[in-house]
Amino acid sequence: MALASSSRKVVDCVVSQARRSIARSGCRCRVVSSTHVPPSQYTAAVMAAFSSSARHEGPAVSSPPQSLLKPMDVPKKLLMGPGPSNCPPRVLAAGALPMIGHLHPEFLKIMDEVKEGIQYAFQTKNEWTFAISGTGHAAMEASVANILEPGDVALVCQNGIWGQRLADMVDRNGSTAAVIQCPMGEVFSLEQIEKGLQEHKPAMVFITYGESSGGTAQPLEGLGELCHKYNALLLVDSVAILGGYPLYMDAWDIDILYAGSQKVLCSPPGTSPISFSQRARDKIASRKTRVRSFYFDAKELANYWGCDEHPRRYHHTAQVSTVFALREGLARLAEETLEKSWKDHRECAELLYEGLEKLGLEPWVKNKDIRNPCVTAIRIPEGVDWKSVVDYAMQNYKIEIAGGLGDLGGKVWRIGILGYNCTPENVKLTLKVFGEGLANARK
Ligand SMILES: *Cc1c(COP(=O)(O)O)cnc(C)c1O
Secondary structure, eight states: OHHHHHHHHHHHHHHHHHHHHHHHTTOOOOOOOSSOOOHHHHHHHHHHHHHHTOSOOSSOOOOOOGGGGSOOOOOOOEEOSSSOOOOOHHHHHHHTSOOOOTTSHHHHHHHHHHHHHHHHHHTOOOSEEEEEESOHHHHHHHHHHHHOOTTOEEEEEESSHHHHHHHHHHHHTTOEEEEEEOOTTOOOOHHHHHHHHHHHOOSEEEEESBOTTTOBBOOOTTHHHHHHHTTOEEEEEOTTTBTTBOOOTTTTTOSEEEOOSSSTTOOOSSEEEEEEOHHHHHHHHTOSSOOSOSTTOHHHHHHHTTOSSSOOOOOSOOOHHHHHHHHHHHHHHHHHOHHHHHHHHHHHHHHHHHHHHHTTOOBSOOOGGGBOTTEEEEEOOTTOOHHHHHHHHHHHHOEEOEEOOGGGTTTEEEEEOOGGGOSHHHHHHHHHHHHHHHHHHHO
C-alpha cells in the first residue's frame, strides 16, 4: 500500500508537470484519470490528453503568411554604390557559424580580437575601443549622447548630409549645434574652423573625413591640435573611408572616431567600430548629467567589451553573428595590411577617374587631392536622365550605382569602391556598364 501510494504520487506529479507544459503550449489539458495510472499507461494517457486538446479554443487565428512559406529571393548583385558593399565568402561564412552565448568565453575572446582589429584599423592604442551594436548612425548617436550634455555646444562642419544628421542628433540630445557650412564637394580650412571655435566655444567639433554624399576627403592634419587649443574635443566620421585612405587616430589627435562595418570592412551592416581618447573619457567622467541613452552608454559598453578592470557585465546581447562577420572583415584587412588597402583604393579610384574622363564625365570634386577614393560623386551631364543609367545597370547587369543625396540629389551619380569590391575588374566592368547606360540614356 505504501508502495502503491508513493508510486501514485510520482505519477500524479509527472502528470501535473505534463499538464503545466500542455497549458504553456496553449492547449487545454483534460484530466484523464485521477486514480493511479501505471507508468506504462502514463504516456498513452498524456498523448490522449494532447490529441484531444490539440484543437485551439479561443479567438480565431489568422492564417500564416503565404510569403513565408516560400524561400526568400536574394539575387546576387555587384554593389558599386556607397554601401553596403559585397561581403567576401569568408565574411558570409563567419556570419553562419553556430550561435554561442554573448558572455561565453569563446565569444569574449572574439570580442577582444575585434577590439584589436579596430585599434589597428584606427591606428590607435585607446583602451576604449569597441563596436557599437547598430549601423553607423548608432555610432553617431552614441558619440553625441556620451560626449554632450544639455547646454553643451557642438561645432558641426557641414558639407553634406552627415553634418546635417549629426546636427539633428545634437539638437535631439538637448545640446546646441553651431553649424558652419561649405558647399558639397568642398572641404573646410583650419582657418574656417578656428573662426567657428572662437565664435561658438564648443565642447566638441564634428567633421566628416570621407563624405559619401559630396565625395570629399577632408584633410585632418592639425585639426585635433587646433580643437584642443580651444578646449574642444574632435569627433570624426570615417564610415565611408576607413580602410581605404590613410587615417591615424592617435597621431592626428582625434578624440572620438567611428566607422561602419558595411563599407571598406565589407561586413554586413549592423556593427560600428568606435574609439574614445583619454580626453573624451575625461569629458564623460566629468559629466554632471547621466548619458541619456542606456543602450549607447559608453561606460557600460566599455565594461562589456572588457575595456575596464571590472568583470564583464551583461549590458545587452551583442549581435553575435554580426560580430563574427566583422571579425572576419577586420581579419581580412589585417592580412592585407592598411598600406596595401590604401594603395589599392587609390589605384582603383585613379582607374575610375581615367575611365570617366574617357566617357566625357567628371567627378563632382574638382580637386583630385580632396577626393574620397572610396566614394566618387560624378556630375550628371546636361540632358541626361540619371535614373535611366542606374536602372540600365541594375536591369542588365545587376550592378548597383547610386544617385545623389541631399543638395546633390539629381546632380550626381555615386560609385563606391569599397573593400572586397575594390578590384580593377569591378571598376572596368562598372565603367563599361556606365558607358552603355549613358549611350542608352542619350538615345
Ligand atoms: C554610410 C555612412 C554612415 C552610416 O550610415 P548607416 O546607414 O547607419 O550605416 C555614416 N557616415 C557616412 C559618411 C556614411 O557614408
